[in-house]
Amino acid sequence: MKQGAVSLLTIMLAVLPGGVGIPSTASAETVLKTGGSGFGLGVMELLAEAYEKSHPGVRVTIVPSLGSSGGIKALLNGSLDFAVSGRPLKEDEKSHGGNAMELARTPFVFIVNGKVNKHDITTRELENIYSGRMAAWPGGAPLRLVLRPKTETDTAIIKGISPAMEQAMESAFAREGMIMAMTDQDSASAVDRVSGALGSGTLTQVLTEKRPVRILSLNGVRPSIKGIRDGSYPLAKTLYLVTSPKTPEAARQFIAFIGSKAGRQILSKYGNLAAEAR
Amino acid sequence: MNDRNRVIRITTAIAGAVAVVVTLLMPLGYFLISYRHMTGSLETEAEINSRIISELVNANPDMWRYEQVRLEELLARRPSGGAQETRRLLDLDGKTVAESVTPLTPPLLRETRDLKAAGVTVGRIEISRSLFPLLAGTGAAALLGLGIGLTVFVTLRVLPLRAVFRAEEELCRLNEELELKVEERTRQLAEAQDELVQREKLALLGMIAAGMGNELRNPLGVMSNAVYFLQSVQPDATETVKEYLEIIREEIDNSQRIISDLLDYYRITTPRTAVVPVDALIGESLARCSIPENIRLRTETAEMPFAVRVDSIQMGQVLRNLVTNAVQAMPDGGSLRIRARKVQGTRNEERGNKDLNLEPRTSNLEPCADFVEISVKDTGEGIAPENMTKLFQPLFTTKSRGIGLGLAISRKLIEANGGRIEVKSCLGDGTTFTVTLPVGG
Numbered sequence: 001m002k003q004g005a006v007s008l009l010t011i012m013l014a015v016l017p018g019g020v021g022i023p024s025t026a027s028a029e030t031v032l033k034t035g036g037s038g039f040g041l042g043v044m045e046l047l048a049e050a051y052e053k054s055h056p057g058v059r060v061t062i063v064p065s066l067g068s069s070g071g072i073k074a075l076l077n078g079s080l081d082f083a084v085s086g087r088p089l090k091e092d093e094k095s096h097g098g099n100a101m102e103l104a105r106t107p108f109v110f111i112v113n114g115k116v117n118k119h120d121i122t123t124r125e126l127e128n129i130y131s132g133r134m135a136a137w138p139g140g141a142p143l144r145l146v147l148r149p150k151t152e153t154d155t156a157i158i159k160g161i162s163p164a165m166e167q168a169m170e171s172a173f174a175r176e177g178m179i180m181a182m183t184d185q186d187s188a189s190a191v192d193r194v195s196g197a198l199g200s201g202t203l204t205q206v207l208t209e210k211r212p213v214r215i216l217s218l219n220g221v222r223p224s225i226k227g228i229r230d231g232s233y234p235l236a237k238t239l240y241l242v243t244s245p246k247t248p249e250a251a252r253q254f255i256a257f258i259g260s261k262a263g264r265q266i267l268s269k270y271g272n273l274a275a276e277a278r
Numbered sequence: 279m280n281d282r283n284r285v286i287r288i289t290t291a292i293a294g295a296v297a298v299v300v301t302l303l304m305p306l307g308y309f310l311i312s313y314r315h316m317t318g319s320l321e322t323e324a325e326i327n328s329r330i331i332s333e334l335v336n337a338n339p340d341m342w343r344y345e346q347v348r349l350e351e352l353l354a355r356r357p358s359g360g361a362q363e364t365r366r367l368l369d370l371d372g373k374t375v376a377e378s379v380t381p382l383t384p385p386l387l388r389e390t391r392d393l394k395a396a397g398v399t400v401g402r403i404e405i406s407r408s409l410f411p412l413l414a415g416t417g418a419a420a421l422l423g424l425g426i427g428l429t430v431f432v433t434l435r436v437l438p439l440r441a442v443f444r445a446e447e448e449l450c451r452l453n454e455e456l457e458l459k460v461e462e463r464t465r466q467l468a469e470a471q472d473e474l475v476q477r478e479k480l481a482l483l484g485m486i487a488a489g490m491g492n493e494l495r496n497p498l499g500v501m502s503n504a505v506y507f508l509q510s511v512q513p514d515a516t517e518t519v520k521e522y523l524e525i526i527r528e529e530i531d532n533s534q535r536i537i538s539d540l541l542d543y544y545r546i547t548t549p550r551t552a553v554v555p556v557d558a559l560i561g562e563s564l565a566r567c568s569i570p571e572n573i574r575l576r577t578e579t580a581e582m583p584f585a586v587r588v589d590s591i592q593m594g595q596v597l598r599n600l601v602t603n604a605v606q607a608m609p610d611g612g613s614l615r616i617r618a619r620k621v622q623g624t625r626n627e628e629r630g631n632k633d634l635n636l637e638p639r640t641s642n643l644e645p646c647a648d649f650v651e652i653s654v655k656d657t658g659e660g661i662a663p664e665n666m667t668k669l670f671q672p673l674f675t676t677k678s679r680g681i682g683l684g685l686a687i688s689r690k691l692i693e694a695n696g697g698r699i700e701v702k703s704c705l706g707d708g709t710t711f712t713v714t715l716p717v718g719g
């Protein structure tokens with residue numbers, strides 16, 4: 001609460017025209033380094049841009065997707081100032097000083113290549129597609145499935161849709177000719193590139209990266225912020241920010257900005273349901 | 279008697295030499311071929327994996343080491359049916375960054391590739407496989423070679439001698455009148471002997487071919503994965519590169535088809551017959567052939583549908599072979615007619631085709647038994663008279679890219695299904711293959 005107020009003040013001062021007021025911390029440029037789970041990097045980029053505009057002395061560098069585990073590891077090794085994660089911390093990550101806070105939730109969506117003539121998908125169809133019983137779109141065009149690694153959150157979410165889905169996913173991993181996308185970005189660009197492709201992603205990633213893929217509604221429900229708030233859309237991914245005792249004060253200020261009204265506006269503009277104010 | 283000893287000596291020497299060669303050739307050939315393919319596929323595997331991993335490394339040259347979970351998932355991906363491998367990523371200090379371990383029996387074969395980020399080596403990938411299966415296979419091949427060598431020796435050494443001795447004894451016992459008969463007998467024996475040796479040779483060839491075929495499948499699989507990978511990671515490649523990748527992919531497909539033909543020929547299984555409607559059989563086979571537009575296709579089946587008792591998968595393969603040959607015989611277009619009709623078993627004898635009839639007994643016992651005749655007729659280049667007798671021999675082909683197993687497999691399959699195949703051709707006018715099958719239902 002106190003932090004939020006401080007950062008709001010900072011923004012207001014900085015927004016005033018022509019540098020009226022107290023000169024901001026005009027020492028040498030402060031560089032903040034962050035990275036981690038791919039789906040949150042797009043919105044992080046936008047948040048960074050807004051923050052840099054109001055804090056000329058600060059630059060935020062976002063390294064390409066390392067995955068949640070990779071990001072947290074890099075943070076705890078001191079290579080990042082804070083990390084972006086798609087999952088809560090594991091025990092050993094906590095015991096090494098990691099501290100995660102929930103930032104937002106975004107609808108987890110199924111996406112298809114722009115040329116696929118499909119706007120809605122049902123659980124039954126997904127089960128048939130992942131199990132291999134359905135290998136072509138209605139109309140006969142071949143269907144190419146884009147999978148994520150077994151250890152990824154996305155895979156766990158899809159498996160959790162139904163018991164049949166869990167089995168279907170196992171059989172998808174056992175089949176040959178599947179496209180395996182290592183990062184969230186790879187996944188979206190595979191769907192964008194391969195005709196007939198079906199894959200998964202998040203609303204925020206598709207919006208921030210301006211991907212020309214089609215987001216499918218699930219069992220007739222369009223993925224939206226409202227849908228995950230009222231529970232009518234069932235699938236969501238949670239975005240966490242992870243800090244360590246070594247996270248510098250400048251980074252904590254940026255994080256406070258993310259939690260501020262301006263930050264939350266950017267989050268929700270790009271498909272995220274911001275977490276309740278801390 | 280001196281002559282007799284010389285015959286024995288010469289026969290023994292020849293039989294011994296052939297047997298030794300066979301015994302040594304089997305394990306040696308097996309080892310050399312397998313080893314070359316193994317090192318080849320290991321190199322490819324290392325190359326592909328180093329490239330995939332390098333891509334990840336390049337995305338984050340100073341932080342890739344933190345991506346252990348991802349790297350291990352990448353390392354764990356293998357083509358199904360591929361060899362057992364242990365894969366390991368090491369940094370410059372030789373420390374393991376990520377690994378995917380399979381327990382391997384020594385001795386090991388290892389292949390290493392450097393990982394580069396922006397031209398600078400940042401680590402290396404190491405892939406190991408066990409040589410043990412190959413050595414065990416070589417041992418098995420040696421045993422097999424020994425068995426075959428002994429068989430060859432016995433066959434070559436004993437049977438001809440026995441035939442000669444028997445003929446000699448007969449000659450001694452029988453008078454001039456019987457001489458002709460004895461000669462006839464000897465000729466038959468020699469023929470039987472020839473056939474036996476021929477069959478032995480074919481069986482050996484078959485085993486080597488099937489073994490090589492199987493060995494080639496792995497590297498081909500790896501190549502096809504590699505091409506697929508290249509096609510999918512390079513959506514922006516130039517048209518020429520795409521075209522060449524497509525050519526490679528087609529050639530790999532071609533090789534895979536040739537190998538499965540080869541394996542098919544040596545692995546024909548006993549048919550699982552069922553009653554199949556003829557028009558469905560023809561329809562399904564045609565659906566799986568691609569017939570170019572410049573060929574007119576006509577199918578004629580009777581109004582009253584009838585059925586045959588055959589293995590539909592095997593007969594489907596036969597019909598596809600015949601249609602493919604017909605299409606290949608008409609490169610500039612023409613017309614293709616497929617006709618099915620019922621005939622009486624006795625008709626063939628009336629027409630005087632008794633020698634072609636493979637089931638004279640059936641026909642004699644049941645002179646009115648019905649058969650179904652399916653004919654595939656093309657207006658293609660026809661077959662030269664001197665080739666008519668060779669068509670069904672394995673490996674006979676007149677095509678630069680043919681393998682010459684299609685008709686050989688077809689005839690084996692048809693005979694296994696209780697039918698027969700005949701051919702009529704007029705050079706320049708076209709060819710008709712007629713398959714006669716037992717009626718069903």
Ligand SMILES: Nc1ncnc2c1ncn2[C@@H]1O[C@H](COP(=O)(O)OP(=O)(O)O)[C@@H](O)[C@H]1O
Binds near residue numbers: 603607656679683709
């Ligand atoms: N319909 C046909 N017209 C002309 N020649 C044919 C026909 N079918 C088969 N042949 C001849 O028989 C040979 C052997 O055929 P096949 O066993 O199918 O092997 P392949 O097609 O690989 O050459 C062919 O190479 C060709 O010379």
Ligand SMILES: [Mg+2]
Binds near residue numbers: 602
């Ligand atoms: Mg052929």
